[in-house]
Amino acid sequence: MHVSYGVPLAPLTTLGIGGPASSLAELHDPAEFPEFVREMRHSPTPPVCLGKGSNVLVGDRGCDLPVLRIATRGIRIMGAMDDGRVLVEVQAGHSLWELVTELIDEGLVGMEMLAGIPGTTGATPVQNVGAYGQEVSDTLRSLEVWDWKLGRRAVLDANACALGHRTSVFKKSRRWTVLSLLFALCRDELSTPVTYRSVADELDVPLGSRVPPAEAAEAVLTVRRRKGMVLDSGEPDRRSTGSVFFSPEVGDPMATKLRRLGAPVSRFPDGSTRVSASWLIRQAGFGLNAPLTHGVRISSVHYTLVADDGASAAGFREAVGIVLRQVLHRTGVLLTPEIDFIGE
Ligand SMILES: Cc1cc2nc3c(=O)[nH]c(=O)nc-3n(C[C@H](O)[C@H](O)[C@H](O)COP(=O)(O)OP(=O)(O)OC[C@H]3O[C@@H](n4cnc5c(N)ncnc54)[C@H](O)[C@@H]3O)c2cc1C
Structure with missing residues (x-):
């Protein structure tokens, strides 16, 4: 496992801001995680996890805590459940956008509206990533995590993670590092219903329509590109975290x-x-x-x-x-x- 010291974090984030990490470990192979746990045995606090850095602001003086950058990749299509939904295991460092595309190619629906969201799949439960009517909580079944408090691996049921609007137990605590995730998706030729006006207009269909998932994802990408919500290189507004604020709850x-x-x-x-x-x-x-x-x-x-x-x-x-x-x-x-x- 590669560990470096005094590494600038700014290039590892989409905002491109911030100072260095006193130490940065990069996890490419899940089999190397126990080595990282051994390295951490004298650390009084859990590490700071980093995926693609698309939802973080790093301080100008950087980070004194150990940083773990999760770059594991891979998806595995498992069997079908009794209700017909197909289980898919995904490594935490796998790109969410790539996952969405791979699922569409496999004929699996439930995440097509998340096309174009940057970042790793392992970070998605942290704020229950969502867009255009779908949230990760719709399809996430369980997560394999390292629990730094108990010092062991654990499998958390998605229902136990308090997944709400852009929040979860992970948003408030660094106790768990997400290692892999298990999703349950439907095999279908049509997407989940289109519930956003902008996406429906792009597809030229009434709200509530179901369309081929690849077309839904393409329409979402077009709508997102119009708002600068896709990180295309050369884009003048690419140094962004997407939304900086939650959509606030109102009475x-x-x-x-x-x-x-x-x-x-x-x-x-x-x-x-x-x-x-x-x-x-x-x-x-x-x-x-x-x-x-x-x-x-x-x-x-x-x-x-x-x-x-x-x-x-x-x-x-x-x-x-x-x-x-x-x-x-x-x-x-x-x-x-x-x-x-x-x-x-
Ligand atoms: C252009 C743009 C558009 C976006 N659009 C959307 C959108 O439509 N909907 C939406 O919900 N978000 C959106 N985002 C925000 C962002 O993409 C998501 O929050 C994404 O899940 C962050 O992934 P990441 O790998 O970059 O995480 P990072 O930014 O690296 O980390 C985010 C948080 O997750 C923690 N974390 C990361 N990996 C792990 C892990 N394996 N275990 C435990 N904790 C971990 C980090 O410590 C940090 O607290 C957008 C961002 C950008 C730049």
Whole structure:
């Protein structure tokens, strides 16, 4: 297993911001994980896990804790369950987007709307990754983890992971490192129903339609590209974490008020009613491309924060604060950051 010291973390994140890791271990082969556990025996805290760094902001002074970058790959189609769903085992470092494409090629549906989301599959339970009507919790059955508190391997049932709207037990604790995941998917020629207007319009079908999964994924990619939500190289807004804030939950009176103003207010699978964070940012008076702090601005195509040359973690945090305060002042809704902070 390869361990390096004083490694810059910025190139390992999509924001490209942040200082070095005092130590960085890279896990490519799952068989090498016990060696890493042995290395960690004197560490008082669990490691900081890193996948593709697409949802993190690393502090300018970097990270003093050991960092474990998970780069294992591979999927294995297992047998079918009694209800006909097919079990698929995925290594934690496997790219989510590649997984979605591989499942579509296998004729398995349930994750096609997640096309284009960057990052590793192992990070998906952390914030119960979701988009366009599907969430990882819809198909995730169980996870193989290393439990740093108990010092042993464990299999966690997905139902025990408190998977909610962009949250789970993993979002609040570094106790577990996800090693592999087991999904249950349906073999079908048609996708799950299209529940987002933008995707339905792209496909030119009514809401609720089911279409070939490859077409659903293509439509999702087109919609995402329009909003700069696909990391294409050469894209001016590519230094991003996607959404920086959760879509905040609102009560009925606020939901009614916001709907009257034309806000996209939706019901989510966990029963919550939420308003789009990007709509709130726009409503608060921020324009596309608006500069916020040195090297940090609003994206040129979507109401989220992106980084340019000269950006620092301190500047990014300050920009988050500026947006948060102005949105609260102008709309009365409090935003909460979705990204995870590594280091100071
Ligand atoms: C352009 C863009 C679009 C995006 N669109 C969406 C979207 O539509 N929906 C959505 O939900 N998210 C979206 N995201 C956010 C991001 O892609 C997801 O959160 C993704 O799951 C992060 O994966 P990662 O491998 O990059 O994780 P990282 O950013 O490396 O890590 C994220 C968190 O997970 C932890 N972690 C990582 N791997 C493990 C592991 N094996 N075990 C335990 N903890 C681990 C890290 O410690 C950290 O707290 C988007 C991001 C970008 C840049």
